[in-house]
Each structure stands twice: as C-alpha cells, then as structure tokens.
Amino acid sequence: MRTLGIVCLLAAAAAAPAQTPKNNSPTSPETHPDRKVTFRVRAPKATEVTLTADWQANGVQTMTKDDAGVWSVTVGPLEPGAAIYNFNIDGVAVPDPVNPRIKLRARTSASIVEVPGDGTELWNPGTVPHGRVELVYVPSKAALPGQTREVRVYTPPGYDKDAAHKYPVLYLFHGSNDTAAGWTDVGRANFILDNLIAQKKAVPMVVVMPFGHALPFGGPGDNTKVFEQFLLDDVMPTVEKTYRTAPGRENRAIVGLSMGGGQALTIGLSHLDLFSHVGAFSSAIPGDFSTRFKALLDDPVGTNAKLKVLFIACGKQDGAFARSQQLDKTLTAHKIDHTFYPTEGLHNFAVWRQYLGQVAPMLFRDAGK
Amino acid sequence: MRTLGIVCLLAAAAAAPAQTPKNNSPTSPETHPDRKVTFRVRAPKATEVTLTADWQANGVQTMTKDDAGVWSVTVGPLEPGAAIYNFNIDGVAVPDPVNPRIKLRARTSASIVEVPGDGTELWNPGTVPHGRVELVYVPSKAALPGQTREVRVYTPPGYDKDAAHKYPVLYLFHGSNDTAAGWTDVGRANFILDNLIAQKKAVPMVVVMPFGHALPFGGPGDNTKVFEQFLLDDVMPTVEKTYRTAPGRENRAIVGLSMGGGQALTIGLSHLDLFSHVGAFSSAIPGDFSTRFKALLDDPVGTNAKLKVLFIACGKQDGAFARSQQLDKTLTAHKIDHTFYPTEGLHNFAVWRQYLGQVAPMLFRDAGK
Numbered sequence: 001m002r003t004l005g006i007v008c009l010l011a012a013a014a015a016a017p018a019q020t021p022k023n024n025s026p027t028s029p030e031t032h033p034d035r036k037v038t039f040r041v042r043a044p045k046a047t048e049v050t051l052t053a054d055w056q057a058n059g060v061q062t063m064t065k066d067d068a069g070v071w072s073v074t075v076g077p078l079e080p081g082a083a084i085y086n087f088n089i090d091g092v093a094v095p096d097p098v099n100p101r102i103k104l105r106a107r108t109s110a111s112i113v114e115v116p117g118d119g120t121e122l123w124n125p126g127t128v129p130h131g132r133v134e135l136v137y138v139p140s141k142a143a144l145p146g147q148t149r150e151v152r153v154y155t156p157p158g159y160d161k162d163a164a165h166k167y168p169v170l171y172l173f174h175g176s177n178d179t180a181a182g183w184t185d186v187g188r189a190n191f192i193l194d195n196l197i198a199q200k201k202a203v204p205m206v207v208v209m210p211f212g213h214a215l216p217f218g219g220p221g222d223n224t225k226v227f228e229q230f231l232l233d234d235v236m237p238t239v240e241k242t243y244r245t246a247p248g249r250e251n252r253a254i255v256g257l258s259m260g261g262g263q264a265l266t267i268g269l270s271h272l273d274l275f276s277h278v279g280a281f282s283s284a285i286p287g288d289f290s291t292r293f294k295a296l297l298d299d300p301v302g303t304n305a306k307l308k309v310l311f312i313a314c315g316k317q318d319g320a321f322a323r324s325q326q327l328d329k330t331l332t333a334h335k336i337d338h339t340f341y342p343t344e345g346l347h348n349f350a351v352w353r354q355y356l357g358q359v360a361p362m363l364f365r366d367a368g369k
Numbered sequence: 370m371r372t373l374g375i376v377c378l379l380a381a382a383a384a385a386p387a388q389t390p391k392n393n394s395p396t397s398p399e400t401h402p403d404r405k406v407t408f409r410v411r412a413p414k415a416t417e418v419t420l421t422a423d424w425q426a427n428g429v430q431t432m433t434k435d436d437a438g439v440w441s442v443t444v445g446p447l448e449p450g451a452a453i454y455n456f457n458i459d460g461v462a463v464p465d466p467v468n469p470r471i472k473l474r475a476r477t478s479a480s481i482v483e484v485p486g487d488g489t490e491l492w493n494p495g496t497v498p499h500g501r502v503e504l505v506y507v508p509s510k511a512a513l514p515g516q517t518r519e520v521r522v523y524t525p526p527g528y529d530k531d532a533a534h535k536y537p538v539l540y541l542f543h544g545s546n547d548t549a550a551g552w553t554d555v556g557r558a559n560f561i562l563d564n565l566i567a568q569k570k571a572v573p574m575v576v577v578m579p580f581g582h583a584l585p586f587g588g589p590g591d592n593t594k595v596f597e598q599f600l601l602d603d604v605m606p607t608v609e610k611t612y613r614t615a616p617g618r619e620n621r622a623i624v625g626l627s628m629g630g631g632q633a634l635t636i637g638l639s640h641l642d643l644f645s646h647v648g649a650f651s652s653a654i655p656g657d658f659s660t661r662f663k664a665l666l667d668d669p670v671g672t673n674a675k676l677k678v679l680f681i682a683c684g685k686q687d688g689a690f691a692r693s694q695q696l697d698k699t700l701t702a703h704k705i706d707h708t709f710y711p712t713e714g715l716h717n718f719a720v721w722r723q724y725l726g727q728v729a730p731m732l733f734r735d736a737g738k
Contacts, residue, residue: 041461042460042461043459043460043461044460045415045416045459045460046414046459046461047414089458089461090412090414090415090459091411091412091413091414092410092411092412092415092458092463092466093466094461094463094464094466095463095464095478097461097462097463097477097478098476099478100473100474100475100476100477100548102471102473102478104469104471105469106469107467107469108394108466108467108469109464109466109468109469109478125506125517127508130505130506130517132503132504132505132506133503133504134501134502134503135501135502135504135553136499136501137494137499137501139496148494148499163532179469242529
C-alpha cells in the first residue's frame with residue numbers, strides 16, 4: 001500500500017483494475033508489484049504485433065495473441081521511472097490505444113508507462129512544496145515571423161511570496177521529436193527541482209523550456225540557428241520581462257538533452273557573455289566542435305574564468321556515448337574545466353531525470369556572492 | 370498567405386508539405402485552402418480502415434487504400450476550429466499515427482485537426498496580449514487522500530502588473546473522458562479570454578480548470594460527490610491562497626461542458642453561498658433536478674436575487690438537446706431567471722468555444738459595484 005503523494009493527473013489508468021472495461025479493450029499497461037509490466041492491445045485481425053521499448057538497446061519485443069484477439073507481452077522488472085513505448089500493429093506504429101499517458105512529439109506520438117519506485121526518487125512529487133509550471137505565449141519578431149510559441153516556465157515554491165527576490169534562470173532544452181512539454185510531462189523537471197530545493201541541494205531557480213524545433217521537424221534549414229535567434233531575441237526578453245530574474249551571465253545556465261544538448265553547447269559556448277553554466281546530456285555534439293570553439297579551447301584560463309560549470313553526461317550503452325567521451329578528451333586535452341559524468345544507461349528519460357538531479361545542484365553556487 | 374499570429378506549439382505538422390517523410394508514412398491531416406481535409410494512414414495489411422469524426426452526427430467515414438497501402442479520405446469543407454478524430458484500423462481505434470496534435474483523454478486518446486478561419490475568431494491568439502496558463506499542483510486532504518492533482522489556471526494579461534487588483538474566478542469544467550488540459554489545449558479558453566478582455570467585452574478573470582474525474586474514469590462510485598469535495602476543500606483554498614482572487618460568491622462562477630455541465634449545475638446550485646454564476650454547455654443534467662433543487666425552484670425571488678447568471682446552451686443536433694430544452698422549460702415554469710442559448714451544432718468543441726465566448730462577457734458585470 002503506497003502512502004506517498006502521487007500525482008494522478010490521469011488517475012484512471014493508474015488505478016484501473018486488470019479487467020475488460022465497457023469498450024471491450026483490455027487494460028494496458030498493467031504494472032505488477034514486482035515492477036514487471038504487461039502490455040496488451042486488442043487487435044484480433046492483426047497477423048503481427050510487436051512492442052517497441054525505449055528501455056532496452058534492441059527495443060522490439062514480440063507479442064502473442066490469445067483467443068480473444070488480445071496481444072500481450074510481460075516485460076521487466078523495469079527500473080522505477082518513466083518508460084516510453086509503442087505498438088507496431090501489422091506495420092503501423094501507434095501509441096497504446098487505451099493508455100491515456102501520451103508522450104507528445106513533434107511528429108507522431110508514443111505512450112508512457114510510469115513504474116513506481118520507493119517514493120524517495122527526486123522525480124516523485126512527495127509532500128514537499130511544489131512550484132508551478134506556466135505556459136507562456138512568446139510572440140516571435142524576426143526568427144519566426146507571425147508566430148507565437150508556447151514556452152513552459154517553472155517557478156519554484158515560494159516564488160509569489162518574496163517579491164524582492166530575483167531568481168537565476170536555467171534554460172532547459174528537449175531532444176529531437178520532443179516538445180516543450182517533454183521536460184515536465186515526462187522528465188518531471190519541476191518535481192526534481194522541488195525536491196532539490198526542499199533538500200537545500202539546489203538554489204531556487206526559474207527553468208525555461210522552449211520548443212526546440214524552431215523549423216518544422218524533419219524539414220530543411222538550420223534549426224539550431226533559427227532556434228538561437230528565437231531564444232535570444234524573443235524567449236529571453238519575454239522571460240526577463242515576465243519573471244523576477246537575476247541579471248547577468250552568472251545567473252544563466254543553458255542545458256539540454258540529445259539535440260537540445262547540441263543546442264546548449266552551440267548556443268551556450270558561443271555566448272559566454274550571456275551564459276556561465278552549460279550542460280549536455282546524451283548529447284548531439286557539433287561535428288566541427290574543435291574548429292568552431294578553437295578560441296575557447298586555446299584559451300583555457302579565459303574560458304575557465306567564464307565557464308562556472310560545463311557538465312557532460314551520457315549513458316555508456318547509448319549510441320551517443322563515443323561522442324561524449326571524445327568531447328571529454330578534447331576538453332581535458334585543452335585544460336578546460338568540466339565534469340564528465342558517464343553512467344550506465346541508454347538514450348532515455350531514465351538517465352535524463354538522473355542527470356538533471358546531478359547538474360541542478362551545481363548551478364548558481366557562486367551567484368550573488 | 371496568412372499573416373496572423375498563429376500558435377505553433379507543434380509547427381511540424383502544420384507546416385509539413387504533403388510528401389512522404391523519411392519514415393515512409395504519409396502526411397496527415399492535410400488541410401486544403403478550401404477547408405477540405407485529407408486524412409491518411411499507411412496500413413498496407415489492413416482490410417478495413419475508417420475515420421471516426423466528431424464533426425458529424427454519424428461520424429464514421431470509409432477510407433480507401435491506394436497501391437502503396439495508404440488509406441485516405443477527404444472530407445469537408447470543415448468549419449474553422451478544432452475537430453477531433455480517430456482511425457479504426459481493422460477494429461483497433463487509434464489516434465492518427467503521424468499527427469502530433471493529440472487530444473489527451475482520461476482513457477484512450479484521439480487526434481486533433483485545427484482548421485484555420487479568417488483570423489478574427491475569438492480562439493485565435495492574434496496579436497492581443499496573452500495571459501498565462503499555469504499548472505498548479507493541489508494536494509488533496511480528505512477527498513483523494515495521498516494524491517496531488519494538476520489543476521490548470523489561467524491568469525489574464527497584466528496579472529503581474531497591478532499587485533493590488535483582485536480577480537473574480539471562473540471554475541471551468543471539462544467533459545467525460547477529457548482532462549484538465551482540454552479546455553486550453555483544445556478549447557483555447559485562454560485565447561478566448563485574452564481576446565474578450567482585449568475587446569473589453571469580458572472583465573479580467575482567473576479561470577480554474579481541474580481534472581473532473583476525481584474517481585477513475587469508468588469505475589464505480591459517485592464521481593461528482595468526490596469531485597465536489599476536492600473542489601471545495603482542496604482546489605478553492607489553494608487557488609485563493611495562490612492567486613489574488615476577489616472574495617465572496619459574487620466573484621465566483623462555475624461553468625462546465627457535458628459531464629462538467631452536470632457538475633457545475635449540481636455543485637453550483639447546491640452552493641449559492643459560494644457561487645453566483647452558473648453555466649452548463651451541452652450538459653448532463655441530474656435526472657432528479659426538479660426534486661433536488663425544489664427549494665430553489667419554489668423560491669424564484671430568493672433564487673433570482675442570488676443567481677446573477679444561469680446560462681444553458683446546447684446544440685440542436687446534440688443528443689443532449691432535449692434535456693437542455695426540458696431544463697429551460699422547468700426553469701421558465703418556475704420563473705427562474707436564466708439564459709437558454711440553443712444553437713446549431715453537435716457535441717464538440719466547435720460549440721463549446723462559441724459558448725465560452727458567449728457566457729464569459731456575462732460574468733461578474735456587477736462585481737465590485
């Protein structure tokens with residue numbers, strides 16, 4: 001019996017018994033007490049149904065059909081956390097038809113299964129004070145003419161109470177084919193920050209999460225360039241006008257995962273006049289890193305004076321690991337201070353939640369001193 | 370060429386050309402200039418694929434397969450606005466596999482196609498100042514022990530600027546199998562309010578949108594009763610502590626659609642000590658309305674003095690129309706002041722956006738006078 005504070009945005013799925021509801025579709029996913037999970041889909045006419053999973057390197061599992069036409073597979077035990085999956089029904093990749101927890105994407109969609117832990121995880125809302133996640137509408141001037149984009153902003157607990165306090169800002173970017181909602185809906189960045197702040201392991205900060213696909217996903221053009229312009233010209237001025245943000249580079253961090261890690265490195269290291277903390281999780285790394293940032297690499301004293309934190313993390317089983325490892329070597333060779341944080345793990349929110357919990361306490365430790 | 374401010378949370382789908390992207394799946398939906406819409410899904414092995422649509426009374430359309438295994442159908446022209454649809458692939462109801470605009474539900478999910486209008490619609494973000502939508506985490510004491518629920522709260526433009534101003538509050542409820550996100554993600558309640566406020570047709574107000582399935586969707590128990598307790602004991606105190614809300618019944622409205630309309634009527638009319646404005650769109654209406662609210666019906670002078678607005682709206686082609694019509698007759702027979710607003714339309718967000726635009730200007734006109 002769990003007595004922890006559990007966020008039940010969609011209590012139906014979490015609490016549903018393993019029975020066939022009115023619409024004749026089975027319960028899916030069903031998480032068992034041993035953290036094994038059963039996935040089911042009713043597709044009586046299908047000839048082949050598989051499960052695509054983000055929690056294993058070769059993420060395709062065969063499913064088997066019962067007499068009622070319900071395909072199922074039981075996997076795990078899974079690690080506590082959020083896992084993402086799809087079904088492939090006779091060649092059509094679809095989210096779980098009955099699971100309301102949907103992973104929104106820039107194109108397509110998937111399903112989420114949340115495997116409970118023991119309640120002590122940072123991403124668990126627990127009983128600590130909660131900040132808010134705010135949907136802010138940012139009109140673009142030049143980067144995306146005529147467009148208004150939704151940006152998610154986390155304000156920490158107590159933001160309303162002390163009207164004199166100014167907060168440092170973490171700009172936090174999602175990966176390819178994700179959305180501005182990813183870091184909160186799946187990453188639970190807000191609860192991770194709530195817990196770290198309650199434990200006094202991180203300073204209260206505002207976290208800004210824009211939509212990283214400035215240009216249409218999968219289309220032509222230099223997305224990072226347009227995204228940088230939108231960030232610098234539209235998002236940052238709106239944030240600094242709307243929220244009580246502490247001014248100056250020492251109060252700004254820029255961190256991202258995968259594609260967003262590449263954006264954080266590219267934009268952050270190009271603008272040490274604006275940012276003093278840079279982080280990249282499981283990151284895309286510019287192929288021309290050494291030439292693009294030659295001036296920074298060749299001036300370790302100057303760079304280290306400006307760059308308070310440079311955090312590189314990646315799972316050892318992630319296809320992106322070699323590039324992170326190479327970046328670590330390049331930085332080391334040039335005596336650039338940084339933290340390389342390799343862990344067990346793949347390219348998924350299991351490690352990204354962990355990395356946010358690791359880097360957030362490192363941010364803004366000197367600010368205001 | 371559209372020059373209006375368009376919210377592109379997910380620009381990929383909106384801007385994608387009608388071509389086959391890398392993953393070999395077709396573009397869907399494709400909205401044509403004449404507001405006809407083509408839906409496509411690649412399912413070469415399927416024997417029957419249909420489109421389920423919320424914009425027509427008999428909402429199932431046959432789709433036809435081409436040589437590449439892509440099923441398609443072109444419908445419309447559709448009215449400007451948001452329409453919701455699913456595919457049924459050999460008996461499996463799924464959202465559109467490639468459309469990132471997902472209608473989140475309490476169970477299952479669907480897809481959204483947004484058909485542009487001429488830009489003058491209230492739900493269009495346009496170039497007016499925008500309020501924010503905030504995700505507030507509300508722990509429950511007695512109604513839902515141990516649970517914390519996400520509640521969406523709209524704060525109007527300028528909320529941060531005048532620290533002395535206190536705002537009236539509209540509690541706005543979604544329908545069955547919807548979520549706390551429905552009224553903003555699909556209903557665009559925030560933009561409707563932004564526009565009405567900019568046009569000085571509505572007073573600036575805070576809008577509170579909780580998750581109406583207090584108990585698991587489809588499960589046993591008296592959901593309205595538990596939801597009422599959660600609303601009164603947990604949501605309202607949190608809102609009044611967190612936001613600068615004007616006190617007293619004259620500054621509170623309670624409005625909902627479908628199941629949420631039933632909740633607004635049941636809770637609102639039972640608590641005229643707390644609410645002075647009640648609205649029900651395309652509403653579920655308690656079967657025992659006349660006996661449950663006998664005291665109110667039998668005291669029109671007293672009831673009319675307390676009830677500043679009682680707004681009942683429904684589409685004439687909606688299966689729920691007869692019940693709204695009957696409620697109108699009952700109220701008229703008992704001389705209870707109210708507005709009955711029948712329109713053309715079905716049970717969908719096309720009418721609900723319209724009804725919010727109609728009722729919001731009626732709210733809080735006397736407050737503070």
